[in-house]
Amino acid sequence: MSDNGYLLEMNDITVEFPGVKALDKVKFNAKRGEVHVLLGENGAGKSTIMKVLAGVNTNYTGTIIWKGEEIVAKSIAEQRERGVSIIFQEMNLLKNLTVAENIYLGRQPMKGRNIDWNKMNQDARALLDSIHSNIDEKALVSTLTVGQMQMVEISKALSFNCDILIMDEPTSALTEKEVDALFDIIAGLKAKGVAIVYISHRLAEIMAIGDRITIFRDGKYISTDYVKDLTMDEMVAKMVGRDLTDYYPKVDVKPGEKMLEVNHISEGSVLKDVSFYARGGEITGFYGLMGAGRTELMRAVYGADRYDSGEVIVKGKKMNIRTPEQGKKAGIALLTEDRKNQGLILGFDLTWNVSLTNLDRFMGPFGLDLAKEQKICKELADSMRTKTPSMKQLARNLSGGNQQKVVIAKWLNSNADIIIFDEPTRGIDVGAKAEIYGIMNDLKKEGKAVIMVSSELAECMGVSDRIYVMHEGVMSGLIEGEDMKGLTEEIVVGYATGARESNIKA
Numbered sequence: 001m002s003d004n005g006y007l008l009e010m011n012d013i014t015v016e017f018p019g020v021k022a023l024d025k026v027k028f029n030a031k032r033g034e035v036h037v038l039l040g041e042n043g044a045g046k047s048t049i050m051k052v053l054a055g056v057n058t059n060y061t062g063t064i065i066w067k068g069e070e071i072v073a074k075s076i077a078e079q080r081e082r083g084v085s086i087i088f089q090e091m092n093l094l095k096n097l098t099v100a101e102n103i104y105l106g107r108q109p110m111k112g113r114n115i116d117w118n119k120m121n122q123d124a125r126a127l128l129d130s131i132h133s134n135i136d137e138k139a140l141v142s143t144l145t146v147g148q149m150q151m152v153e154i155s156k157a158l159s160f161n162c163d164i165l166i167m168d169e170p171t172s173a174l175t176e177k178e179v180d181a182l183f184d185i186i187a188g189l190k191a192k193g194v195a196i197v198y199i200s201h202r203l204a205e206i207m208a209i210g211d212r213i214t215i216f217r218d219g220k221y222i223s224t225d226y227v228k229d230l231t232m233d234e235m236v237a238k239m240v241g242r243d244l245t246d247y248y249p250k251v252d253v254k255p256g257e258k259m260l261e262v263n264h265i266s267e268g269s270v271l272k273d274v275s276f277y278a279r280g281g282e283i284t285g286f287y288g289l290m291g292a293g294r295t296e297l298m299r300a301v302y303g304a305d306r307y308d309s310g311e312v313i314v315k316g317k318k319m320n321i322r323t324p325e326q327g328k329k330a331g332i333a334l335l336t337e338d339r340k341n342q343g344l345i346l347g348f349d350l351t352w353n354v355s356l357t358n359l360d361r362f363m364g365p366f367g368l369d370l371a372k373e374q375k376i377c378k379e380l381a382d383s384m385r386t387k388t389p390s391m392k393q394l395a396r397n398l399s400g401g402n403q404q405k406v407v408i409a410k411w412l413n414s415n416a417d418i419i420i421f422d423e424p425t426r427g428i429d430v431g432a433k434a435e436i437y438g439i440m441n442d443l444k445k446e447g448k449a450v451i452m453v454s455s456e457l458a459e460c461m462g463v464s465d466r467i468y469v470m471h472e473g474v475m476s477g478l479i480e481g482e483d484m485k486g487l488t489e490e491i492v493v494g495y496a497t498g499a500r501e502s503n504i505k506a
């Protein structure tokens with residue numbers, strides 16, 4: 001190791017993609033036994049620099065000093081061999097393989113010329129146990145929740161012995177319990193002298209576990225500080241280059257009619273006799289821990305998942321919605337939480353992604369009106385401040401948060417009256433979050449029924465007009481009217497964990 005105590009020093013790193021300077025002479029360093037946070041808005045270049053270090057982006061210029069010696073990061077295999085392990089922001093698991101197969105892909109333990117399945121499963125089990133995860137090592141990845149997939153990615157990264165572990169938004173889909181488990185793992189790694197790079201948009205998390213923090217803005221280096229020397233507001237100001245104080249702007253709208261009524265929906269053990277309604281001119285929030293059944297409920301209402309019994313009433317009319325096409329026709333839009341698998345076609349350009357679900361909007365007398373399509377899609381993407389060189393860019397090439405913005409733009413193109421946002425701000429920076437809340441408020445002003453599923457308590461409480469809370473497939477609490485005033489986190493979490501008795505009448 002070099003004299004200055006750094007395990008890693010990256011200097012003057014520049015990366016260009018066609019039409020984008022993703023990084024412009026930035027620097028970053030890391031020390032053993034330290035959590036170094038990397039913060040910046042969507043598209044600031046965080047994932048890009050870490051992909052340089054991991055040997056994925058090899059088109060960089062600049063210098064990397066690793067354990068005191070200058071190196072060139074040429075390939076993933078070589079960087080892994082040197083001790084660099086990365087948990088990518090976008091999940092890379094193969095859905096049709098098991099958890100254990102995914103963890104040991106390409107390096108399965110062998111017995112003679114065959115894969116030693118027993119050993120592989122046992123090793124995977126031990127690894128999962130070590131992070132207190134009860135995920136079945138033999139389960140197909142396709143059966144897991146997004147949060148569980150993230151835990152598998154984490155175990156996989158841990159299975160490589162490493163000097164530096166890069167976590168690119170590891171907690172974006174984790175439950176609070178899983179986050180706690182992850183923080184324990186991080187503490188253990190720190191004690192062993194591993195350097196951790198931690199990328200997250202969750203400021204409270206950064207305050208809790210970060211030692212130092214480096215901030216990028218628009219591909220440029222801004223600063224490196226000790227976390228304890230900065231307030232959250234200072235972090236935000238450095239990150240967005242302006243003060244941002246009102247995170248949750250509320251607009252007052254008189255609630256309208258019931259747009260959506262859902263009565264007694266049940267589905268296996270996932271949903272147990274769940275009822276709720278959403279009115280126009282209102283944001284109806286759904287809080288719950290991961291696995292509470294909120295996503296399943298919304299998918300059932302939209303027709304994406306089946307349900308055993310119950311009824312869905314749209315604008316007073318009982319509907320039989322059993323497919324997403326029927327849901328869409330009934331005037332419902334569902335913005336899914338899993339943008340990579342359900343929201344976007346990564347190999348298509350942005351115009352296509354925005355227009356695809358609603359091509360009929362762009363039909364002219366002579367077929368598809370391409371000029372109109374391009375114009376409207378661009379306006380929608382711009383309204384979300386999507387950072388991209390052009391609408392011709394492939395969705396795959398956008399930063400994680402900007403992909404999320406495109407998913408939202410796509411649904412804004414739908415003219416639905418009932419719009420369900422499932423974790424709309426996951427992985428999105430504070431500036432863009434404020435824009436999304438602004439859009440939800442606009443929809444509310446237009447008299448639409450906005451439904452927001454959120455695992456972020458502050459957001460759910462800050463944005464919603466009424467809040468339903470779910471716990472293990474049951475509606476466990478409803479907060480509305482006067483109760484919204486003076487609402488505390490304890491009350492909401494109490495309902496979500498089952499610690500507080502439900503106030504829902506049977």
Ligand SMILES: Nc1ncnc2c1ncn2[C@@H]1O[C@H](COP(=O)(O)OP(=O)(O)OP(=O)(O)O)[C@@H](O)[C@H]1O
Pocket residue numbers: 017018020021022040041042043044045046047048049089387388396397398399400401402427429
């Ligand atoms: N393979 C690629 N081809 C073209 N452009 C790319 C590619 N990868 C990244 N970019 C662009 O580089 C810029 C930086 O992206 P990056 O993914 O590093 O952002 P980020 O800071 O990780 O953002 P987020 O918080 O949204 O994940 C963005 O404008 C992005 O669109």
Ligand SMILES: [Mg+2]
Pocket residue numbers: 046047048089168399400401
């Ligand atoms: Mg990123």
